Amino acid sequence: MSRSDLPSHTCTIARAVAQVGDEWTLLIVREMFLGTRRFDDFLRLTGMSSHLLAQRLKKLEAEGVIRRAPYSERPPRHEYRLTEKGRDLWAVIIALKQWGDRWLGTDDTPVQITHKACGKVVRPHMTCPDCGERIEAHDAEAQLSHTFELERQAARRAP
Amino acid sequence: MSRSDLPSHTCTIARAVAQVGDEWTLLIVREMFLGTRRFDDFLRLTGMSSHLLAQRLKKLEAEGVIRRAPYSERPPRHEYRLTEKGRDLWAVIIALKQWGDRWLGTDDTPVQITHKACGKVVRPHMTCPDCGERIEAHDAEAQLSHTFELERQAARRAP
DNA sequence: ACAGTCACTTCTTTTTTTAAATTGACTAAC
DNA sequence: GTTAGTCAATTTAAAAAAAGAAGTGACTGT
Numbered sequence: 133m134s135r136s137d138l139p140s141h142t143c144t145i146a147r148a149v150a151q152v153g154d155e156w157t158l159l160i161v162r163e164m165f166l167g168t169r170r171f172d173d174f175l176r177l178t179g180m181s182s183h184l185l186a187q188r189l190k191k192l193e194a195e196g197v198i199r200r201a202p203y204s205e206r207p208p209r210h211e212y213r214l215t216e217k218g219r220d221l222w223a224v225i226i227a228l229k230q231w232g233d234r235w236l237g238t239d240d241t242p243v244q245i246t247h248k249a250c251g252k253v254v255r256p257h258m259t260c261p262d263c264g265e266r267i268e269a270h271d272a273e274a275q276l277s278h279t280f281e282l283e284r285q286a287a288r289r290a291p
Numbered sequence: 292m293s294r295s296d297l298p299s300h301t302c303t304i305a306r307a308v309a310q311v312g313d314e315w316t317l318l319i320v321r322e323m324f325l326g327t328r329r330f331d332d333f334l335r336l337t338g339m340s341s342h343l344l345a346q347r348l349k350k351l352e353a354e355g356v357i358r359r360a361p362y363s364e365r366p367p368r369h370e371y372r373l374t375e376k377g378r379d380l381w382a383v384i385i386a387l388k389q390w391g392d393r394w395l396g397t398d399d400t401p402v403q404i405t406h407k408a409c410g411k412v413v414r415p416h417m418t419c420p421d422c423g424e425r426i427e428a429h430d431a432e433a434q435l436s437h438t439f440e441l442e443r444q445a446a447r448r449a450p
Numbered sequence: 451a452c453a454g455t456c457a458c459t460t461c462t463t464t465t466t467t468t469a470a471a472t473t474g475a476c477t478a479a480c
Numbered sequence: 481g482t483t484a485g486t487c488a489a490t491t492t493a494a495a496a497a498a499a500g501a502a503g504t505g506a507c508t509g510t
């Protein structure tokens with residue numbers, strides 16, 4: 133990872149991206165939401181190399197996104213589970229899924245989401261917590277904090 | 292990109308990830324939502340190398356996520372803008388931002404979102420379109436389509 | 451005893467990424 | 481009218497990362 137060590141004052145999007153904005157990492161997290169817990173299953177279901185899988189799992193564990201849970205002592209065996217921080221990536225995965233379904237999908241959607249509370253198959257979307265309306269790009273405006281704005285202006289001037 | 296060429300029957304999340312699930316790509320898209328349009332600004336604001344930026348912009352253009360818009364003929368100059376497909380990545384970026392704010396943030400949030408319609412600063416979240424309630428990981432269940440399920444079982448068996 | 455499973459690690463080759471320099475078509479300053 | 485600067489790249493060489501194959505160690509099951 134080239135930018136995992138971003139300073140703490142940096143944009144939180146950049147830091148989120150440095151932790152989980154990577155092809156294989158996102159696939160691992162997706163697999164976890166689908167219930168995959170073991171090394172070999174990740175290997176086979178994602179098609180990634182064992183070298184890379186071991187490395188990514190270590191990184192995710194170090195970041196607190198997943199944790200290793202032993203399920204056998206002899207031989208030492210363990211499975212990988214999402215922590216709360218990891219489960220909180222759900223919105224990211226779902227957003228990617230909706231986008232993929234819309235722009236890259238065929239007729240059938242390979243994964244459908246059911247809202248347990250109402251029992252319906254749904255396509256969750258981003259909503260304004262205040263007025264309850266759906267929000268998309270054109271409904272929103274971004275404000276930069278003063279310090280962040282200054283940082284960006286400095287970056288733009290200094291090559 | 293190792294897996295940009297995923298077959299069309301593959302999971303849409305995997306294909307979304309193959310198109311935009313990359314550190315620099317996500318940072319470019321984030322910059323676009325913040326209004327950045329020009330090569331040099333992307334360079335300075337993200338800190339990436341010009342080689343990689345050119346490559347990523349080319350890929351994103353080929354995928355239809357961004358488009359080049361000429362703003363000067365002599366010298367030939369153009370800016371990069373999100374297409375509808377690109378703007379539709381808003382939910383992904385916002386989900387990453389919320390996650391970053393919650394798990395990697397300090398006290399001040401560098402970017403705040405205002406809902407134009409109600410004028411309030413908000414933290415958008417995923418909602419069930421049917422009952423309107425907020426959905427998170429534990430409120431949802433995933434169903435795999437029959438063909439997708441079979442595909443996964445085959446993958447699990449065949450190394 | 452021998453094959454098989456699981457969770458890796460090691461090794462070699464190939465591909466990407468970085469970093470720095472260069473290009474080309476201008477524009478604005480001296 | 482030479483020189484510096486901007487913008488959007490491309491080129492090249494060196495460093496880092498990933499892919500792919502094979503191996504390891506602690507078992508289990510036959």
